[in-house]
Amino acid sequence: MVVRRNTWQREAVRDALDSADGFVSAQGLHSQLKDAGSHIGLATVYRALADLATDGDADSLQSPEGEALYRACESSGHHHHLICRTCGVTVEIEAGEVERWARNVAAEHGFTDARHIVDIFGLCPECSAAQRQP
Numbered sequence: 001m002v003v004r005r006n007t008w009q010r011e012a013v014r015d016a017l018d019s020a021d022g023f024v025s026a027q028g029l030h031s032q033l034k035d036a037g038s039h040i041g042l043a044t045v046y047r048a049l050a051d052l053a054t055d056g057d058a059d060s061l062q063s064p065e066g067e068a069l070y071r072a073c074e075s076s077g078h079h080h081h082l083i084c085r086t087c088g089v090t091v092e093i094e095a096g097e098v099e100r101w102a103r104n105v106a107a108e109h110g111f112t113d114a115r116h117i118v119d120i121f122g123l124c125p126e127c128s129a130a131q132r133q134p
Contacts, residue, residue: 083121
């Protein structure tokens with residue numbers, strides 16, 4: 001286990017992430033911090049977010065465009081996400097069937113010690129309804 005110093009910068013990033021709605025990019029979080037008067041550098045925000053994700057205090061995923069996104073972790077156990085492509089609303093889903101599927105696919109191909117990340121991008125009910133509106 002890595003022991004990290006709890007600096008004011010790391011706490012500021014953690015607090016900003018806690019107050020963010022849904023997933024946010026490092027650049028977006030940095031912009032929020034700057035707007036609030038912070039002088040934290042972008043590189044520091046990237047490092048703090050990476051550390052928070054490594055330590056299990058933040059969820060991290062790749063957007064469909066390939067950008068790393070983060071949010072304060074709501075669950076302590078292994079889980080997956082349903083993420084709206086339009087508004088970013090996120091629902092945490094339990095592992096269940098995905099775990100069985102991942103193990104079976106890995107075994108079929110001779111893989112051992114397989115690990116996975118599953119994030120499902122779609123449209124939430126509200127965004128789906130809005131798209132159907134004339």
